[in-house]
Amino acid sequence: xxxxxxxxxxxxxxxxxxxxxxxxxxxxxxxxxxxxxxxxxxxxxxxxxxxxxxxxxxxxxxxxxxxxxxxxxxxxxxxxxxxxxxxxxxxxxxxxxxxxxxxxxxxxxxxxxxxxxxxxxxxxxxxxxxxxxxxxxxxxxxxxxxxxxxxxxxxxxxxxxxxxxxxxxxxxxxxxxxxxxxxxxxxxxxxxxxxxxxxxxxxxxxxxxxxxxxxxxxxxxxxxxxxxxxxxxxxxxxxxxxxxxxxxxxxxxxxxxxxxxxxxxxxxxxxxxxxxxxxxxxxxxxxxxxxxxxxxxxxxxxxxxxxxxxxxxxxxxxxxxxxxxxxxxxxxxxxxxxxxxxxxxxxxxxxxxxxxxxxxxxxxxxxxxxxxxxxxxxxxxxxxxxxxxxxxxxxxxxxxxxxxxxxxxxxxxxxxxxxxxxxxxxxxxxxxxxxxxxxxxxxxxxxxxxxxxxxxxxxxxxxxxxxxxxxxxxxxxxxxxxxxxxxxxxxxxxxxxxxxxxxxxxxxxxxxxxxxxxxxxxxxxxxxxxxxxxxxxxxxxxxxxxxxxxxxxxxxxxxxxxxxxxxxxxxxxxxxxxxxxxxxxxxxxxxxxx
Amino acid sequence: xxxxxxxxxxxxxxxxxxxxxxxxxxxxxxxxxxxxxxxxxxxxxxxxxxxxxxxxxxxxxxxxxxxxxxxxxxxxxxxxxxxxxxxxxxxxxxxxxxxxxxxxxxxxxxxxxxxxxxxxxxxxxxxxxxxxxxxxxxxxxxxxxxxxxxxxxxxxxxxxxxxxx
Numbered sequence: 001x002x003x004x005x006x007x008x009x010x011x012x013x014x015x016x017x018x019x020x021x022x023x024x025x026x027x028x029x030x031x032x033x034x035x036x037x038x039x040x041x042x043x044x045x046x047x048x049x050x051x052x053x054x055x056x057x058x059x060x061x062x063x064x065x066x067x068x069x070x071x072x073x074x075x076x077x078x079x080x081x082x083x084x085x086x087x088x089x090x091x092x093x094x095x096x097x098x099x100x101x102x103x104x105x106x107x108x109x110x111x112x113x114x115x116x117x118x119x120x121x122x123x124x125x126x127x128x129x130x131x132x133x134x135x136x137x138x139x140x141x142x143x144x145x146x147x148x149x150x151x152x153x154x155x156x157x158x159x160x161x162x163x164x165x166x167x168x169x170x171x172x173x174x175x176x177x178x179x180x181x182x183x184x185x186x187x188x189x190x191x192x193x194x195x196x197x198x199x200x201x202x203x204x205x206x207x208x209x210x211x212x213x214x215x216x217x218x219x220x221x222x223x224x225x226x227x228x229x230x231x232x233x234x235x236x237x238x239x240x241x242x243x244x245x246x247x248x249x250x251x252x253x254x255x256x257x258x259x260x261x262x263x264x265x266x267x268x269x270x271x272x273x274x275x276x277x278x279x280x281x282x283x284x285x286x287x288x289x290x291x292x293x294x295x296x297x298x299x300x301x302x303x304x305x306x307x308x309x310x311x312x313x314x315x316x317x318x319x320x321x322x323x324x325x326x327x328x329x330x331x332x333x334x335x336x337x338x339x340x341x342x343x344x345x346x347x348x349x350x351x352x353x354x355x356x357x358x359x360x361x362x363x364x365x366x367x368x369x370x371x372x373x374x375x376x377x378x379x380x381x382x383x384x385x386x387x388x389x390x391x392x393x394x395x396x397x398x399x400x401x402x403x404x405x406x407x408x409x410x411x412x413x414x415x416x417x418x419x420x421x422x423x424x425x426x427x428x429x430x431x432x433x434x435x436x437x438x439x440x441x442x443x444x445x446x447x448x449x450x451x452x453x454x455x456x457x458x459x460x461x462x463x464x465x466x467x468x469x470x471x472x473x474x475x476x477x478x479x480x481x482x483x484x485x486x487x488x489x490x491x492x493x494x495x496x497x498x499x500x501x502x503x504x505x506x507x508x509x510x511x512x513x514x515x516x517x518x519x520x521x522x523x524x525x526x527x528x529x530x531x532x533x534x535x536x537x538x539x540x541x542x543x544x545x546x547x548x549x550x551x552x553x554x555x556x557x558x559x560x561x562x563x564x565x566x567x568x569x570x571x572x573x574x575x576x577x578x579x580x581x582x583x584x585x586x587x588x589x590x591x592x593x594x
Numbered sequence: 595x596x597x598x599x600x601x602x603x604x605x606x607x608x609x610x611x612x613x614x615x616x617x618x619x620x621x622x623x624x625x626x627x628x629x630x631x632x633x634x635x636x637x638x639x640x641x642x643x644x645x646x647x648x649x650x651x652x653x654x655x656x657x658x659x660x661x662x663x664x665x666x667x668x669x670x671x672x673x674x675x676x677x678x679x680x681x682x683x684x685x686x687x688x689x690x691x692x693x694x695x696x697x698x699x700x701x702x703x704x705x706x707x708x709x710x711x712x713x714x715x716x717x718x719x720x721x722x723x724x725x726x727x728x729x730x731x732x733x734x735x736x737x738x739x740x741x742x743x744x745x746x747x748x749x750x751x752x753x754x755x756x757x758x759x
Binding site: 014015018019052053054055196197198199200201204236237238274275276277278279280291292293294295296297298312353355356357361362393396427429430431435440443444453580584 | 625626627628629630632633663664667668669670671685686687688690691692696724725726727728729730731732734741743747748
């Protein structure tokens with residue numbers, strides 16, 4: 001490897017790429033060349049740094065200068081000032097580190113984080129196996145294959161207390177043990193990378209930022225349970241992740257770390273990638289395996305569990321990406337290290353994708369037992385624009401909305417379930433006073449109705465009925481009995497659905513009914529949406545600020561606004577279609593909706 | 595989402611059919627071959643008309659209904675052609691709580707067709723997509739692969755007009 005003076009790390013994850021980081025990389029390389037510095041500084045594309053809200057992100061080492069929202073036109077200054085003259089471009093620095101004495105790890109966003117699954121994201125070039133190896137990559141696999149028996153590996157994972165990070169929290173070691181115990185000539189190792197939960201992108205960031213850790217972990221799993229073949233089922237919507245996985249698999253094969261006779265030990269393990277095709281239910285384990293088999297991704301009743309009868313009818317283990325990302329770390333650092341982090345029943349860390357009405361949108365990894373308040377207020381920076389926090393939603397369409405009253409609850413699998421939500425895969429969406437909780441429940445049910453596979457009746461018809469009732473309420477046609485019907489129906493769906501999708505689909509409704517019942521009542525009894533979201537319950541009104549300029553009347557598509565020039569106008573509510581065009585047009589702030 | 599049989603007649607070039615033959619030959623015999631073949635077929639034709647489904651079914655020794663069952667199950671597969679320019683509004687949760695529904699409404703009004711459909715002249719199609727993962731830029735829409743983030747509803751018309759010229 002050539003030695004260079006500076007490394008310029010540029011995030012090439014999906015968030016920053018969408019913000020134009022590819023052009024930033026091009027710009028940096030072009031300017032380095034034209035300044036004759038291309039031998040002294042190297043541009044490295046990395047995985048996610050986590051602070052997606054401020055992307056594209058560029059970090060220059062050895063100084064560790066953390067530049068945010070870098071545009072292609074800023075690259076000239078970064079090269080000419082920082083690289084050539086050694087002068088840090090302060091105007092681009094992350095505002096928390098603008099003071100030269102403050103280091104990045106001390107900023108509120110990073111201080112409380114502990115990166116295990118994301119340990120290499122934003123640190124190494126994901127397209128270089130050498131960089132992964134330089135950070136102890138594949139050393140765990142080497143130790144496992146040359147010094148350990150399969151049962152020892154299973155034992156370590158069991159003792160670490162690691163639980164499935166896909167949502168349900170099943171003990172990972174136990175899952176491996178059950179599969180290892182099966183006697184069969186063929187077994188499979190599968191990875192669930194079908195991250196369908198809207199607003200969650202933890203697994204994608206690992207795939208994009210550290211694909212080798214997944215390959216290493218799956219190979220270790222293969223050795224531990226006695227499998228020689230694996231499938232990674234990944235969302236087709238993640239093109240960058242798929243590309244990097246393919247590159248990583250090629251490199252690993254070339255180095256003899258994947259394929260036949262790994263490390264010369266006689267152990268062989270082969271991996272395949274299968275693309276999902278946009279079906280949320282395929283995150284359910286039996287549905288995922290049916291989909292890999294090339295069929296409609298419908299779940300089937302369990303037992304038999306996949307440990308006994310999984311992919312192609314053979315014993316199979318299935319873990320998600322984040323779970324696998326923990327495996328090499330545990331084997332390198334010892335199970336005691338992981339078991340020392342977290343709460344009594346939930347060990348280690350959890351990655352959350354912070355999104356919605358939160359200042360620091362992005363990816364964070366915190367020890368289990370961190371409180372929601374720490375995650376949302378300290379790390380996330382709270383709601384932007386001085387708005388009031390209303391709820392945090394975890395677990396996506398399977399989870400619930402958590403109100404501020406439960407803010408100090410330490411996050412683990414059990415505590416979240418006790419307040420009507422769930423860990424889920426790690427999406428954490430923040431909502432403020434402008435979000436209507438009935439509308440949010442309706443949004444998630446709309447999603448579930450669309451994604452229900454239709455195999456079992458409680459889910460197929462039950463969720464549809466839930467959605468219809470919520471539609472009725474958000475249209476102002478709900479009755480108080482509807483609220484009771486909702487609760488009763490939810491219970492039936494939970495009790496009788498075939499798979500996890502149906503069993504958890506009512507959670508958004510139940511949790512909002514539990515914590516935000518007053519909002520439901522306002523919709524039903526007062527025909528009012530307190531947050532001003534539900535269109536059919538809104539009325540556009542013109543206040544005394546109106547100067548009679550007629551701009552609103554001219555833009556109104558239905559002729560609902562009338563009034564004489566230079567006199568206050570009025571809205572005919574029977575004609576108004578609530579498009580909001582008038583409010584946008586008004587230069588005097590005279591039109592309000594309530 | 596409307597996924598009914600399209601009225602646009604199927605017209606494939608000999609090159610396209612040849613590529614499909616190649617894809618089928620490459621995957622045939624593999625376990626679970628139907629999905630990868632259909633995914634690559636959709637890349638070739640842009641959608642999966644009945645003619646293509648029938649060919650895949652025949653090649654794999656399956657019935658058309660089995661293949662159609664797979665095609666209709668997954669949202670990624672479309673039996674309708676897409677517009678020459680494709681507009682997609684992300685309706686993931688992060689975008690939704692930041693007002694993606696208003697963005698979609700503006701797009702539908704400006705383009706003149708509903709999400710999941712195509713304009714009569716075939717110039718545009720509009721889709722409401724699941725989370726595209728750019729949650730830091732919410733709310734987000736993409737036009738022909740170009741990403742527009744942190745959108746305000748009144749910016750939509752201007753952006754789309756650039757593609758209409």
